[in-house]
Structure formats: structure tokens, C-alpha cells
Amino acid sequence: MFAKRMDSLKVSDIREILKITANPEVISFAGGLPAPELFPVEEMKQVAITVLDEAGAEALQYSTTEGFMPLRKQIAIRMKNKFDVDTTYENIQIISGSQQGLDLSGKLFIDEGDVVLCESPTYLAAISAFNAYGPRFIAVPTDDDGMIMEELEKIMENTPNIKLIYVIPDFQNPTGRTWSMERRKKFMSVINKYEIPVIEDNPYGELRFEGERLPALKTFDTKGLIIFFSTFSKIFCPGLRIGWIVADKKFLEKYVLVKQGTDLHTSTMSQREISKYIERYDLDANVEKIIQVYKGRRDIMLATMKREFPVSVKYTHPQGGLFLWVELPLYIKARELLLRCLEDNVAFVPGDSFFPNGGVENTLRLNYSNMSEERIIEGIKRLAKVIKEYN
Numbered sequence: 297m298f299a300k301r302m303d304s305l306k307v308s309d310i311r312e313i314l315k316i317t318a319n320p321e322v323i324s325f326a327g328g329l330p331a332p333e334l335f336p337v338e339e340m341k342q343v344a345i346t347v348l349d350e351a352g353a354e355a356l357q358y359s360t361t362e363g364f365m366p367l368r369k370q371i372a373i374r375m376k377n378k379f380d381v382d383t384t385y386e387n388i389q390i391i392s393g394s395q396q397g398l399d400l401s402g403k404l405f406i407d408e409g410d411v412v413l414c415e416s417p418t419y420l421a422a423i424s425a426f427n428a429y430g431p432r433f434i435a436v437p438t439d440d441d442g443m444i445m446e447e448l449e450k451i452m453e454n455t456p457n458i459k460l461i462y463v464i465p466d467f468q469n470p471t472g473r474t475w476s477m478e479r480r481k482k483f484m485s486v487i488n489k490y491e492i493p494v495i496e497d498n499p500y501g502e503l504r505f506e507g508e509r510l511p512a513l514k515t516f517d518t519k520g521l522i523i524f525f526s527t528f529s530k531i532f533c534p535g536l537r538i539g540w541i542v543a544d545k546k547f548l549e550k551y552v553l554v555k556q557g558t559d560l561h562t563s564t565m566s567q568r569e570i571s572k573y574i575e576r577y578d579l580d581a582n583v584e585k586i587i588q589v590y591k592g593r594r595d596i597m598l599a600t601m602k603r604e605f606p607v608s609v610k611y612t613h614p615q616g617g618l619f620l621w622v623e624l625p626l627y628i629k630a631r632e633l634l635l636r637c638l639e640d641n642v643a644f645v646p647g648d649s650f651f652p653n654g655g656v657e658n659t660l661r662l663n664y665s666n667m668s669e670e671r672i673i674e675g676i677k678r679l680a681k682v683i684k685e686y687n
């Protein structure tokens with residue numbers, strides 16, 4: 297009954313785990329949900345009224361595929377201020393969350409059997425989005441400084457048919473790691489040699505708790521190969537479903553074509569609401585509030601892990617973003633651990649979900665943005681207790 301591509305689509309682990317974690321008793325480190333108490337609900341009520349007062353029916357009408365021009369201009373300014381990227385509204389396409397950008401990219405670039413390179417591990421829902429188009433993934437090894445360039449070069453040299461490279465250089469999902477400056481520069485020199493398009497997915501870059509901001513890959517892009525994605529989901533409200541692409545016109549023209557087939561355009565009302573919010577209120581102040589809260593939660597999570605976890609358990613120390621990555625001793629399988637933890641009402645995502653070709657069963661991802669500090673302490677204590685049962 298169904299198309300062949302459905303054979304390669306599996307139910308997302310996270311979606312399944314999130315169903316269980318809908319129970320308020322469960323302390324969930326599983327999803328990537330922002331803290332809802334930081335959504336500016338009252339301001340958004342006023343914004344909705346203002347948009348309808350000022351624009352009337354136009355705010356409820358169909359609109360252009362490229363997106364609401366004032367919002368594209370506001371994003372161009374943000375790209376300069378927050379990512380050091382010089383661009384104009386003409387190089388910006390509004391999308392319905394960066395997740396849509398991933399699906400559109402699959403449509404645009406991937407024929408069955410084409411090779412997609414990504415980090416090992418990488419964002420689970422990017423794997424799912426691309427999988428619908430039948431690629432062969434090659435996951436490039438990584439370390440604390442990001443993708444390992446010698447490995448990338450070896451793969452690039454020996455693999456025909458590479459169509460697309462997908463990377464998350466800032467506060468990566470799932471590891472929380474950030475690529476060093478050296479890796480960024482080296483990466484650009486490698487891809488400039490092969491001239492393969494790269495998606496730089498950057499939903500978390502603005503959420504830096506400490507340390508120096510590093511320039512986006514896009515800032516080094518002399519050949520127009522980098523297709524940069526970002527989103528209002530993690531710095532504002534994910535439910536509005538607004539993200540954006542910054543890319544050369546040769547790419548954007550094609551994204552417009554495929555987006556027309558997908559949804560004609562992103563919600564007119566949501567685009568106008570975000571634009572009005574940026575005009576009337578202080579988005580940067582909102583982002584600063586988010587940074588302070590998440591930094592506090594990360595600190596508490598790390599401090600509790602240090603106190604409670606056996607020394608054989610290793611984990612990353614992210615300088616921003618929403619996630620950290622845990623490596624258990626080899627004899628502990630994260631899936632088994634999860635089943636045991638769910639009995640104690642604690643949830644996380646087993647790490648093997650983030651490897652497109654499977655593997656690495658002793659890892660897991662923890663999210664710290666969505667639980668209060670008290671619940672983080674309690675949840676990590678429970679997780680530590682179950683881990684210690686293995687000794």
C-alpha cells in the first residue's frame with residue numbers, strides 16, 4: 297500500500313519516550329523542550345491583537361513563499377549581530393521550523409543511494425528527515441573539538457556520490473559539543489576543494505553560557521557552499537514554527553520551488569507575530585533570560601553528576617545549548633538502563649538513536665532545559681542509583 301521509502305522510516309525513539317514522559321510524575325531529560333515558563337505569553341497576547349489591528353485580513357491571507365519581508369530584514373540584522381554573517385533579506389528564506397529545512401533539503405539534493413555525510417553522532421530527526429529520500433549515511437568520527445578533519449578528508453577522497461554534508465558546529469544535538477576555530481577553518485578548506493553543499497544547522501548558537509563566540513562556518517564561505525539554518529524555536533517559542541535559511545540565490549531559488557509543493561508558505565500570522573514582537577519588545581533580553589536559566593540548570597546537572605555518578609561514567613561539559621552526552625562503561629547498555637530508569641520515573645534518550653548506521657550502545661543524551669533545578673537533582677540521583685546497581 298505504501299511507498300518504498302516508508303520501509304526506511306522508523307518510529308522516532310524520542311516521540312515514543314515523550315509519550316511516557318507526558319506523565320507529570322516522570323522526570324524527563326529526554327526531549328529537547330524549551331522551558332515553557334520563559335515563553336512571553338502576555339506579550340504575545342498583545343502582539344496578536346496588534347498584528348490583527350494593524351494588518352487585519354492580510355495577516356490571515358496567503359502570502360509569499362520566501363516569507364514576510366520585514367521579518368527577513370530583521371533576521372538579516374540578527375545574522376550579523378549574533379552569527380557575524382553579512383547577508384540581506386534576499387538571501388533569507390523563511391521556513392516552518394528548521395526541521396522543514398531538513399526535509400526540503402532531502403527533496404532537493406538526495407536521490408536514492410546518494411551519500412550524506414554527518415557527524416557521528418548527529419541529530420536524530422535529521423536522520424529521519426533525510427531517510428525518506430533513501431540516502432546512504434556516512435557518519436564522520438568526532439571528538440571534543442568537533443568533526444575530525446583527517447577522517448573527513450579520508451572519506452571525501454575515497455567516496456564518490458557525496459551529495460550533502462550535514463553539521464551542527466555549535467552546542468551540537470546530541471553531544472553539546474562545539475567545533476574549535478581550527479576545525480572550522482580546516483573544514484572550510486576541505487569542502488572548498490570538493491565543492492559539496494553543506495547544511496550548517498544552528499539552532500543553539502545564541503545560547504552560549506560562557507566562553508568566546510566562534511564565527512559560523514557561513515562567515516568563511518567564499519564559494520557559496522554553506523546553507524545556514526536557524527530558528528526561533530530555542531530562543532523564543534517553538535510552537536510558532538518559524539525558522540530560516542541563509543544561502544546563495546542558486547540554492548534559495550530551488551528551496552522556494554520545493555517549499556511551494558510542501559506548504560506554499562509558512563504561517564502568515566506566526567511570521568507577523570514574531571516580527572511584531574521583535575519590533576515592540578526586546579528579544580535579546582528574552583534570550584539572556586533563557587541563557588541564565590539554562591546555565592543554572594546545566595550547572596546543577598553537572599554538579600549533581602559529579603557528586604553522584606561513578607567515576608567510570610564520562611560526560612561532556614557543554615558551554616551552551618540544551619544537551620549533554622554521557623558515556624557509560626561499555627558493559628552498560630543505555631536501552632536496558634532506560635527501561636530500569638522508567639520504573640523509577642526518570643527518562644533520557646539512548647545514544648544509539650543518534651548514529652545513522654547504529655552502534656555505540658553505552659551512551660545517552662540528557663536534556664537540562666525543561667526540568668526545574670530541584671527535579672534535575674532528584675532525577676540525576678535516581679539515574680545514578682540505577683547506574684550503580686550495575687557495579
Ligand SMILES: Cc1ncc(COP(=O)(O)O)c(C=O)c1O
Nearest residue numbers: 328393394395419469527529539
Ligand atoms: C539540530 C537541530 N536541528 C533542527 C531542529 C528543529 O528545530 P525547529 O523547531 O526549528 O524545527 C532541532 C530541534 O531540536 C535541532 O536540535
